[in-house]
Amino acid sequence: MPVDLVDIRAGDLFAQGFPALAHxxxxxxxxxxxxxxxxxxxxDRYRARCRAGMLRLGGLMSWKAPDGLIVYNLVVAQRAGTPPDLTALRSALAAALDDAERREIRSIGLPQFGDWDVVGPVVREVAAGSSVRIVVMRS
Incomplete structure (x- = not known):
């Protein structure tokens, strides 16, 4: 039986001490x-890349904070206020997990977003192909 690598917890995403975050x-x-x-x-870097047309649905922009934290910006919606595009979510999250594996990151914090009854199964499906644990934080 496959191991479920997605945990759901309540709390502040930023207070958990994750080595990486995705959103x-x-x-x-x-x-x-x-x-x-x-x-x-x-x-600022993200906005500049958007303005230059460098970020498209399903894309990923990773960023390393001065303290070493990795932030994965998952491009999952065309514009604000629209539900996440599930194909884009699959692609961006898979790329983030691949990058995390290369960096030997064992867990990524992710805020719960969208309609979780729809988004959650996609997150679990993508996570099943990775050794990186995703911890979904409900606020």
């Missing part, structure tokens, strides 16, 4: 306030 972003430069405020340099 969904759009193609047009919109990201969660918590990520923008904590890492403005990452946000």
């Amino acid at each position: 969904g972003v759009t193609c047009v430069g919109v990201m969660d306030h918590g990520f923008r405020v904590r890492w403005p340099a990452m946000y």
